[in-house]
Amino acid sequence: MDLILKSAIDVLPIVVFLFAFQHYVIGQPIANGKQIAVGFVFVVIGLGLFLLGLEQTLFPLGKLMAQQLTDPAFLNATAGKAVSDLTWRDYYWVYLFACAIGFSTTLAEPALIAVSMKANTVSGGAIGVWGLRVAVAIGVGIGVGLGCYRIIVGLPLHYFIAAGYFVVILQTAFAPKLIVPLAYDSGGVTTSTVTVPLVTALGLGLSEAVPGRSALLDGFGLVAFASLFPIISVLAYGQLAVLRDRVSNIVEETRIAEKEE
Numbered sequence: 001m002d003l004i005l006k007s008a009i010d011v012l013p014i015v016v017f018l019f020a021f022q023h024y025v026i027g028q029p030i031a032n033g034k035q036i037a038v039g040f041v042f043v044v045i046g047l048g049l050f051l052l053g054l055e056q057t058l059f060p061l062g063k064l065m066a067q068q069l070t071d072p073a074f075l076n077a078t079a080g081k082a083v084s085d086l087t088w089r090d091y092y093w094v095y096l097f098a099c100a101i102g103f104s105t106t107l108a109e110p111a112l113i114a115v116s117m118k119a120n121t122v123s124g125g126a127i128g129v130w131g132l133r134v135a136v137a138i139g140v141g142i143g144v145g146l147g148c149y150r151i152i153v154g155l156p157l158h159y160f161i162a163a164g165y166f167v168v169i170l171q172t173a174f175a176p177k178l179i180v181p182l183a184y185d186s187g188g189v190t191t192s193t194v195t196v197p198l199v200t201a202l203g204l205g206l207s208e209a210v211p212g213r214s215a216l217l218d219g220f221g222l223v224a225f226a227s228l229f230p231i232i233s234v235l236a237y238g239q240l241a242v243l244r245d246r247v248s249n250i251v252e253e254t255r256i257a258e259k260e261e
Contacts, residue, residue: 062201
């Protein structure tokens, strides 16, 4: 009940602003006022239940998985080394789990589903719903896996972000212009209700479990990877689509030329 009350307090400024703007600026009554009021009630209850689910399930789950995958007994069983002798290569289960959790949570992201459906409609079917979702999910999986590698080795975050955006700049110059805005938006829709809680919990749990790492300095930053690498993967998706069309045209032209001969 406390979480629902906090959600109501958080939503209250939005409600006040919208109703005040409608009344004093637009000067017209709100259509379907009862339906909107019921909708706000559902939003408040849904936010409260979602926050409760985060505290009870997603945050503990991500932290627990990170602790289990970096447990000395588990690492000794898989790598056959003492904790002091472990290198970044011995944490391969962490990388696999990070890639898998990043990929799967992104596929379930409601915001990405909505954007994919709209992109498919606006493009007249040229951009596939599942094609875009899988491309974004691959980018998030790679980004989260690389972010876990950064936490384990302790390298500075800005090195990876700077290198990633350098790749984005190069891709933007050569990618199809129609895919560029969608690629940049895809980096934002991934960091939403499903992905962020699990990824954040994974980063914090991993930084607490790996010796010599700080939860404050090293635990955060995975969301930045989850936002950056989908841009790269979607731009690559557009570039591969153009390359596929060119190859198909060449094959078709060759086939026509052979028939004419």
